[in-house]
Amino acid sequence: MFRFASDQALYVDGPPEAMDLAAMSRIPGVVNLHPAYASVLVVFDPLRTGHRAVEQEILALPGRPLHLPRTHHYIPVRYDGPDLDAVAALHGLSRDEATALHAGAIYTVAFLGFAPGFAYLSGLPEALRTPRLATPRKVVPAGSVGIAGQQTGVYPLETPGGWQLIGHTDVRMFDVERTPMSLLQPGDRVSFEPV
Amino acid sequence: MRRVVVESPGLLATVQDLGRPGYGLQGVSRAGAADALALRIGNRLLRNAEGAAAIEMTLTGGRFVFPEGAEIALTGAAEGYSVQRIAPGETLRLGSFVHGARGYLCVRGGLAVPRIASSASTHLLSGLGGGPLRKGEVLPIGPAHGEIADGAAPMALRTYSKELRVTRGPQADWFDCDRFAQGEYEVSTESNRMGLRLTGEPIVSSHDGQMVTEGVALGAIQVPAGGQPILLFVDQQTTGGYPKIANVITADLPSVGQLRPRDRIRFQFVSPEEALAALRAQEALLACI
Numbered sequence: 001m002f003r004f005a006s007d008q009a010l011y012v013d014g015p016p017e018a019m020d021l022a023a024m025s026r027i028p029g030v031v032n033l034h035p036a037y038a039s040v041l042v043v044f045d046p047l048r049t050g051h052r053a054v055e056q057e058i059l060a061l062p063g064r065p066l067h068l069p070r071t072h073h074y075i076p077v078r079y080d081g082p083d084l085d086a087v088a089a090l091h092g093l094s095r096d097e098a099t100a101l102h103a104g105a106i107y108t109v110a111f112l113g114f115a116p117g118f119a120y121l122s123g124l125p126e127a128l129r130t131p132r133l134a135t136p137r138k139v140v141p142a143g144s145v146g147i148a149g150q151q152t153g154v155y156p157l158e159t160p161g162g163w164q165l166i167g168h169t170d171v172r173m174f175d176v177e178r179t180p181m182s183l184l185q186p187g188d189r190v191s192f193e194p195v
Numbered sequence: 196m197r198r199v200v201v202e203s204p205g206l207l208a209t210v211q212d213l214g215r216p217g218y219g220l221q222g223v224s225r226a227g228a229a230d231a232l233a234l235r236i237g238n239r240l241l242r243n244a245e246g247a248a249a250i251e252m253t254l255t256g257g258r259f260v261f262p263e264g265a266e267i268a269l270t271g272a273a274e275g276y277s278v279q280r281i282a283p284g285e286t287l288r289l290g291s292f293v294h295g296a297r298g299y300l301c302v303r304g305g306l307a308v309p310r311i312a313s314s315a316s317t318h319l320l321s322g323l324g325g326g327p328l329r330k331g332e333v334l335p336i337g338p339a340h341g342e343i344a345d346g347a348a349p350m351a352l353r354t355y356s357k358e359l360r361v362t363r364g365p366q367a368d369w370f371d372c373d374r375f376a377q378g379e380y381e382v383s384t385e386s387n388r389m390g391l392r393l394t395g396e397p398i399v400s401s402h403d404g405q406m407v408t409e410g411v412a413l414g415a416i417q418v419p420a421g422g423q424p425i426l427l428f429v430d431q432q433t434t435g436g437y438p439k440i441a442n443v444i445t446a447d448l449p450s451v452g453q454l455r456p457r458d459r460i461r462f463q464f465v466s467p468e469e470a471l472a473a474l475r476a477q478e479a480l481l482a483c484i
Contacts, residue, residue, distance in 0.1 A: 004365070004467065005412045007471060011410070036408050036434050041409065046445055111434070112221055112222035113222050113408065115433075116221060157320060174221075
C-alpha cells in the first residue's frame with residue numbers, strides 16, 4: 001500500500017477517490033498531497049514526522065471519504081485544433097465525426113496534475129484514443145483542448161505539451177483570484193459543447 | 196514605509212519565500228526559494244522570520260536603490276553572509292555570480308509584498324505571486340523587530356556540493372543504478388526553476404512496463420525514453436509519467452539551486468536514515484545563527 005518516494009514523501013497506492021484526502025491533509029506534518037490515477041503522493045515535513053508515523057496515521061483513517069457534491073461543467077469548444085485532421089484520419093473519421101464523438105461523451109475529472117489547474121479527464125471514447133505527439137510542442141496556448149492515450153483535457157495556461165490538440169475554449173480553467181483556483185475539481189463531470 | 200526600487204533585475208529576479216505548499220490538489224507546485232537554506236540564513240542574520248520574502252537573483256545580481264536606506268544580508272551566490280547597512284538613497288550594485296547560480300537579497304523587515312495563499316513566492320508558470328521583477332518596480336519593506344545578529348553563517352552552510360546525495364527512486368529497479376552513480380552529468384542550458392535537464396551517457400531502462408502517471412516529489416530524477424535525466428525542481432510539474440530512478444535528499448536541494456548551466460555533477464546513493472541525519476545536521480548548524 002505504501003511506497004517510498006523521497007526522504008520527505010511517500011506514495012499511498014490505491015484509487016484516490018476511495019481515500020479521505022481532506023483527513024489525510026490534516027495529518028500532523030503533512031504539507032501537500034498529489035493525487036493521480038492510482039496513487040496519492042503524500043509530502044511531509046521530515047523534521048516533524050516520518051514515513052512510519054505518516055503511514056500509521058493513514059492506516060488509522062476511516063476508509064470512506066465524505067461524499068462531495070459534484071458539478072457538471074459544460075465547456076464551449078471551437079473544434080479547430082491543429083491536430084484535429086490527423087486525429088480524425090488516424091481513426092478513419094471525418095472532422096465532424098471526430099468532433100461529435102469528443103463532444104458526445106461525458107467525462108470525469110480523475111485528478112489535477114502536471115500544471116496548475118490541469119485536469120486529467122477520463123471517459124474518452126475508444127475510437128478517439130490517440131498517442132501523444134512524438135515531439136512535444138514547446139508552446140501550447142492556454143485553452144487548448146487535447147487528447148492523449150485514453151485521456152482528454154484543457155491546457156489552463158500556456159505551457160509545453162505533447163497532447164494532440166483538437167480544439168480551443170475561452171473558458172478560464174485556472175484563476176488565482178478564484179477559490180478554488182481550478183474550475184474543475186476531482187470527481188466533477190465535464191461535457192464539451194461545439195460552438 | 197521603507198522601499199527597495201529595482202533599478203535592474205539582472206537576468207531574472209523574483210520574490211521568493213519558503214513557498215506555497217498545500218496546493219497539490221490544484222496542480223500547483225510549492226515554488227519558493229531555489230536555495231531555501233540561503234534564504235533562511237539571510238533572514239536569520241537579520242532576525243526576520245525565517246520565511247520572510249526576499250529577492251532571488253539568477254546568475255547575475257541586479258541594481259537596487261533604497262530611498263530610505265535598509266539593512267540587508269546577501270546570501271547564496273551573492274556571497275555576503277553578513278549584515279550590511281545601506282544609506283538612504285544608496286544604490287546596491289551586484290555583478291555576475293562566480294560561484295553558484297542564485298543569490299538572495301534579504302532585507303531587515305522582509306519584503307511586504309502581497310501574499311497569495313499565505314505565500315509571496317513567485318510561481319512563474321501559473322503567475323501566482325506576480326512575474327519576474329521589472330525595472331522600476333517598487334517593493335515595500337516591512338517593519339523590523341528585535342536586534343540584528345552579530346553572528347555569521349558557519350562555513351559548512353555556505354558550501355555547496357556537485358556530488359548530490361540521492362535515495363532510490365520509486366522505479367529504481369527499472370535501471371542500472373550503479374551505472375547511474377558512476378556517471379557524470381552536465382547541467383544543460385535548458386534548465387530553470389521547473390527542472391534541470393541533464394546530459395550524459397544515456398540511462399537505459401531494462402523494464403518494458405508502462406508507467407501510470409503519478410505524483411512526483413521535489414528533487415525527483417525522472418528518465419524519459421531517451422535516457423537523459425530531468426531533475427524536477429521547485430516550480431515542478433506535480434505529476435509525471437516517466438519512471439524515476441532517484442530522488443535528491445532534502446539536505447542537498449540547496450545545492451541543486453546553486454547549479455549553473457554546464458556544471459558537471461555526480462550522484463551518490465544514500466539510505467533514508469543517512470538522508471535524515473544529513474538534514475538534522477544542517478538544521479542544527481542553522482540554529483546556531
